[in-house]
Amino acid sequence: MNFLFQFAVFTFIGFSFLLLIGVPVVFASPGGWTEAKLKTPLFSGLGVWFLLVFFIGIFNSFVV
Template sequence: MTIVAQLLVLILVIFSTLLVIGIPVTLASPGQWEKSKNLVYTGSGIWAGLVIITSIVNSFII
């Protein structure tokens, strides 16, 4: 169970890094917000889901 939690945290860190780089670039690019709006919202939803899943898995570890 510890390995699963560690893998979830690793995935969360990598995904967070991608979002920290990708979202400002998308917002700064002219005309890209309209094209990438759904991608940004989907990425944010996946990130929130990863946070919740990671916290649930972490609650089972003593």
């Protein structure tokens, strides 16, 4: 159970790092936010990030 929790935290850190780089790249693209082709992967990443936040918060109560 600890391994699953550690894997979830590691995945959360990885997605946070990708979003830390990805969001400024999308906003700095030539068309800006309105013509960005990376909206779909960015929104998917944000969705996974929020799911990981809730999963880690719930799963944290089971890991002692």
